[in-house]
Amino acid sequence: MQKNSKSILVTGCAGFIGFHLTKRLLDEGFYVIGIDNMNDYYDTTLKYDRLKMVMNHPRFQFVKGSIENMELLENLFCWYDFDTVVNLAAQPGVRYSLENPHKYIQSNIVGFANILECCKKHKIPHLIYASSSSVYGNNKKIPFSVTDRVDNPISLYAATKKANELMAYTYSHLYHLPTTGLRFFTVYGPWGRPDMALFKFANAIVKQQPIEIYNYGNMKRDFTYIDDITESILRLINKEPSPESPYKIYNIGNNQPVQLNDFIQVLEKHLGKKAIKKLLPIQPGDVPETFADIDELVKDIDYKPQVSIEEGIEKFVEWFKDYYKISE
Template identity: 70%
Template sequence: MLEIFTGKKKIFVTGCAGFIGFHLSKRLLDEDFQVIGIDNMNDYYDLNLKNDRLNRLVKHQNFQFIKGSIENLELLDYIFSQNKIDMVVNLAAQAGVRYSLEHPESYIQSNLAGFTNTLECCKKYKVNHFIYASSSSVYGDNRKIPFSEDDRVDRPISIYAATKRANELLAYSYSSIYKIPSTGLRLFTVYGPWGRPDMALFTFTDAIINNQPIEVYNNGNMKRDFTYIDDVVESIYRLIKKGPPKNTRVPYKIYNIGHNAPLRLNYFIELIEEELGKKAVKKYLPMQPGDVQETFADIEELENDINYSPIVTAEEGIKRFIRWYKEYYQISKKN
């Protein structure tokens, strides 16, 4: 049986053992919210990392964890029926642009079927606000810089991007038909401590420390709007505190969450080398299918609505990540 929380606001966080889900859940718990978290604990990447994140959450008395999948509608319905959930933050998804080319079925199940199940429960149990993770990948190979929420996003160039755009359309439909207030978050290359091992900063750091070559696509001549995890969490937290969109016709809103300062990949690698005190052995490769030349977030809407813009520079963010990495993996100072 699920414990039924009483009193404080309850937020249902899907993907709570994931990178962003862990950091957001911790922040909400620190702010005295009650968090019900669900995660299927799949092996897309190192389960030890997911378990270590989760172990830090379960220490909080206001946290309840359910191991399960949002594709399981019966389980979701039971969770909602046993708890008066005020708000849902849907971060559960099969991640990774390149992985989607090889395993499209994983994305259809998690990012579409699971997403729809969550919306169905929000409808049935009259949740006050549905917040969900979209992605900068919905912009595809957009040539207009910076990317604005008003830009066309009907030409995704990866399966992952297509599922994220589909999420936005599904959320809009439910907001329009059932008046479920929803807020979409187009996240731009989130990085930081406890990050995903398949992301560039993690893979580069790991390879350089272990004297392995790093794969650099398009000769490093790509730009990414790298966004530090604390800035992402602060933005989401302020959107939670702000409350749901107030539009009475369709209570629906989308925000870019990015640093608004893209970095060239080669410079990003130089910052890692500088912090590690060690040069990378680079293996240059062509642009990969599904990749884009540049991402750059226009964050005017976000700044106007929550009075916040990201503040952690790449120089500082990389330093914090590498400090965490060395501590977590017990890397000696000589490395």
């Protein structure tokens, strides 16, 4: 493989998307400096096991710390000459934001402001950062387009992600810092987050425990497989940002919403077990449907997410059974 001399900073490198991106970048020949605070929002064993997969790679350097620590970030930006910064560090989760709002302000607002300041000061050629499909709130227009107004977030998590986009716009406008925001749509796959529906459902079905299905199963989600996410980010890293348009936002979704009940049916098939269903009303902060318009993404990077639910869930179940030593 041809060596790539580019250095990439990946924040949240032990997280679900951060780990997969780090691994892919290393496979592609990049140098990767990863930072993660290894917080206990979910089982840290999973985070450390992800890290083990890349820790000994000769082109990977890990830093344990938080993007809220400006002194640490300043040192990192002085030590390394980053070609691209990919900010995936954030406090995720819609429901958790109802219980712990300050965690979201610290990580998603203060931390992101630190990233922006460091990128500005050190003249980073490109900042790519995670936004979320949550910014669309109760958007009535389907599919969700990046040109839609997103002024009505219905969770604090969504509000912090919208704030990130506004902050990035300001830095692009004032300092000509090229920024690209990615509105991810329900990412799933091997090494996924235990607080996400697929992981929780699989765990409960295997243990023959009830699964909680909100909105009585009448939810639709634009489930997006992790490899489609990393391929899209890789192409954006390799694409020179336009000096005329330094601020960009993209949806990254599968462009094919799936009914939650159908999603569970595919999971049952691959696990070989039936779910015990507990039907519940919609939760505060949840939206009934997500559906990504990805025309802009396809036009700019010539790639359309393509992994089907059938294929994606099968790969997740293979990993899940292997990781947790689950026999038939």
